[in-house]
Amino acid sequence: MHKISNQKKLLVLLISLIAVTLISIFLGVQNLSLGELFTFSPKALLIFKLRFPRIITALVVGAIMALSGLIIQSVTGNRIADTSILGINAGAGLGVVIYYSLVDSGLIHGQALLLILAIIGACMASIILFYLAREYGRINNQKLILNGIAIGVVILAFSSLLALRLSYPILNMYTTWTSGSIYGAKYADLIFLIPCLVFTILYMMNKHLIIDRLILGDELAASLGVEVKQEKFKLIMVTVLSVSICTAFSGPYAFIGMIIPNIIRKLFTNVNRFLIPATAMCGSIFLILADDLSRTVFADASVPSGMIVICLLAPLFFVVLKE
Amino acid sequence: MNNKQFFVAVLILIVVAITSFVVAITLGAADISITNVIDAVVFHKTDNLDQSIIIQTRLPRVISVACSGLLLAVSGYLTQLVTRNDLGDPSLLGTNAGSYFMVVVFFAFFAHLGNQYVFAFSLFGAILTSVFLIILAFGKESAGSFKIIIVGTVINSFFMAITNILAINTQQLARVNMYNAGGFSGIDTQYVPVLIGLTIITALFIVTHLRRINLLSLDDGLVKSLGFNPDLNRLRFLIMIVLIQGISVAITGPVFYIGLIIPHICKSIFKGTKASMQVILISLIGIIALLLLDLGTRFIIQGVEIPINILLGVLVGPLLIYVINRKGGSNA
Numbered sequence: 001m002h003k004i005s006n007q008k009k010l011l012v013l014l015i016s017l018i019a020v021t022l023i024s025i026f027l028g029v030q031n032l033s034l035g036e037l038f039t040f041s042p043k044a045l046l047i048f049k050l051r052f053p054r055i056i057t058a059l060v061v062g063a064i065m066a067l068s069g070l071i072i073q074s075v076t077g078n079r080i081a082d083t084s085i086l087g088i089n090a091g092a093g094l095g096v097v098i099y100y101s102l103v104d105s106g107l108i109h110g111q112a113l114l115l116i117l118a119i120i121g122a123c124m125a126s127i128i129l130f131y132l133a134r135e136y137g138r139i140n141n142q143k144l145i146l147n148g149i150a151i152g153v154v155i156l157a158f159s160s161l162l163a164l165r166l167s168y169p170i171l172n173m174y175t176t177w178t179s180g181s182i183y184g185a186k187y188a189d190l191i192f193l194i195p196c197l198v199f200t201i202l203y204m205m206n207k208h209l210i211i212d213r214l215i216l217g218d219e220l221a222a223s224l225g226v227e228v229k230q231e232k233f234k235l236i237m238v239t240v241l242s243v244s245i246c247t248a249f250s251g252p253y254a255f256i257g258m259i260i261p262n263i264i265r266k267l268f269t270n271v272n273r274f275l276i277p278a279t280a281m282c283g284s285i286f287l288i289l290a291d292d293l294s295r296t297v298f299a300d301a302s303v304p305s306g307m308i309v310i311c312l313l314a315p316l317f318f319v320v321l322k323e
Numbered sequence: 324m325n326n327k328q329f330f331v332a333v334l335i336l337i338v339v340a341i342t343s344f345v346v347a348i349t350l351g352a353a354d355i356s357i358t359n360v361i362d363a364v365v366f367h368k369t370d371n372l373d374q375s376i377i378i379q380t381r382l383p384r385v386i387s388v389a390c391s392g393l394l395l396a397v398s399g400y401l402t403q404l405v406t407r408n409d410l411g412d413p414s415l416l417g418t419n420a421g422s423y424f425m426v427v428v429f430f431a432f433f434a435h436l437g438n439q440y441v442f443a444f445s446l447f448g449a450i451l452t453s454v455f456l457i458i459l460a461f462g463k464e465s466a467g468s469f470k471i472i473i474v475g476t477v478i479n480s481f482f483m484a485i486t487n488i489l490a491i492n493t494q495q496l497a498r499v500n501m502y503n504a505g506g507f508s509g510i511d512t513q514y515v516p517v518l519i520g521l522t523i524i525t526a527l528f529i530v531t532h533l534r535r536i537n538l539l540s541l542d543d544g545l546v547k548s549l550g551f552n553p554d555l556n557r558l559r560f561l562i563m564i565v566l567i568q569g570i571s572v573a574i575t576g577p578v579f580y581i582g583l584i585i586p587h588i589c590k591s592i593f594k595g596t597k598a599s600m601q602v603i604l605i606s607l608i609g610i611i612a613l614l615l616l617d618l619g620t621r622f623i624i625q626g627v628e629i630p631i632n633i634l635l636g637v638l639v640g641p642l643l644i645y646v647i648n649r650k651g652g653s654n655a
Contacts, residue, residue: 080473132648143647146410149476150643153580157636164627179487254480298488307484314481321474 006274009267013281020285024055028295057185058291058305059284060193061250064200066283068239069257070275071204074211075232078141080320082257083243086148089252090155091125092118092244096177097159104170114248115192122244125151126236138218180251180306182291189249200242201280207235208272215270253306255313256283262320324596332593336607340389343614347385348377350618383512388617389610390522391507391575396609397525398567399582400602401560404539409646410472412583413568417478419579421452422572424482431489442517446569452478453565507575507617507631514574521570528563529606533599535559540598579632580639585609587646
């Protein structure tokens with residue numbers, strides 16, 4: 001059989017990403033015709049103010065979540081790991097609740113503080129996690145996952161405890177956030193999100209050979225000249241940072257990181273030079289489509305895209321597990 | 324632990340359970356004197372407001388808390404024995420979420436049938452998830468805790484997501500929210516007899532199955548040589564677990580982690596005790612623990628009632644981490 005080269009597959013993904021992005025501009029409660037778009041009618045301006053940042057946010061968040069899953073899976077050698085099952089997203093979430101509590105008490109507010117708190121939360125969660133999962137100087141895979149789930153439970157409980165004390169409008173903001181929603185995306189958020197994505201992709205692409213070697217196992221990677229501990233640490237740090245920034249803005253999106261990389265591994269050869277861009281693009285396409293669904297089909301019910309993502313991807317998890 | 328020690332322990336636990344029961348009835352937002360409590364509970368007097376508060380709100384609540392404590396602790400312990408897994412617990416395995424999902428489906432689409440059908444739906448949810456879990460996690464070989472827990476976690480978040488979507492469109496949102504918090508503050512008093520009945524059935528089941536409970540912890544070959552069918556034996560307990568889960572979730576909503584942590588506490592206090600003794604100790608400790616926790620939800624933060632699941636997450640989570648990480652402990 002004729003085999004399609006990886007480059008061609010990447011090209012197809014890129015074209016579909018662009019197509020999905022463009023089509024999404026026209027999807028929503030307010031229909032927009034091509035003519036209106038180019039005449040800069042008030043409606044078009046409104047859409048550029050509200051819908052466009054939302055699409056771009058979905059693109060960035062989808063890509064980062066999917067990439068984070070790919071990296072965590074490569075580093076831990078576990079195909080069903082991702083930041084949400086490891087409780088790292090929950091850690092960022094705790095930071096977000098603390099931020100909302102501070103806003104509620106009228107002390108301070110500001111995007112930067114939100115980001116800092118989310119990052120601190122995610123870092124704390126991952127430090128505790130990797131500390132607990134260590135066994136004889138290396139990471140025990142099963143312990144990592146079990147501890148991740150347990151840490152997620154604890155952090156979630158503490159977050160809910162804090163959320164109990166929030167007053168009404170802010171509590172509402174917080175519950176919308178927890179279900180995973182890019183409903184209120186603003187251009188101001190993109191100032192943080194886009195550099196975050198660009199940096200993550202550049203960093204990962206720069207390290208793609210090292211990631212390839214890390215998959216082979218610690219000993220083999222070390223014999224191939226990789227500083228295993230250092231490289232793993234750096235990769236996890238970058239992942240935790242980018243995920244916590246995304247989570248701060250968009251809420252915890254579960255399963256994208258767990259499932260998308262596994263789909264991509266089926267389609268592409270197992271070389272990170274291709275896997276990384278493909279995973280990022282596939283994650284973007286997926287989240288943009290999920291957000292389109294929440295904006296169109298489920299618009300009346302205002303179902304957050306995070307829940308649509310879970311409903312679509314959770315069944316796929318069992319397919320992955322069966323293998 | 325010999326028989327004498329066992330009876331002393333049971334006696335002490337019964338005394339503690341009764342004490343906490345009385346304390347739980349007496350303490351509350353309204354300041355009620357002990358004589359009023361005795362008048363109301365023992366002599367069924369409803370002469371004044373205090374006595375009717377006791378009869379109408381506090382007594383049903385405390386009774387249902389005590390019943391749930393026993394049911395949850397026992398079903399958790401039996402799950403751990405049947406799955407041979409230290410982390411076996413309905414809330415971690417997702418059967419809780421399955422019943423809860425069907426309860427919300429009922430309120431969303433079938434509420435006009437009449438409230439009693441909620442039990443059928445909840446039971447169906449518990450059965451569905453259990454079957455699903457057995458197919459997925461138990462292949463030919465018995466599955467390690469690792470796989471079961473992962474599958475359970477995913478089932479949990481899957482059902483919770485759908486449940487939340489349904490809840491958005493449900494007119495009975497208030498009802499669903501009450502369940503979400505998982506707790507006893509809004510419990511419907513007409514279901515308390517059902518809960519009491521289930522508790523009695525469970526207690527009878529345990530007392531008549533003490534020998535079979537011991538068999539659960541034995542090797543399959545050994546069980547066969549004793550003249551029992553190990554699979555059928557497990558099936559009996561599985562049916563009981565599903566029954567307890569299905570009915571109690573329909574009444575109280577999902578209450579997390581009690582079934583996980585009470586058996587662990589009990590096993591570490593009474594090391595090396597037979598399963599048949601253990602299960603009785605566990606049910607008593609379950610009653611005491613849930614009574615005290617429910618009191619805690621009312622008193623830890625002044626003026627706010629903490630949903631019991633949040634309190635449980637805060638208290639039990641660290642213990643869960645300990646269970647996972649203790650040396651040579653869980654068979655992960």
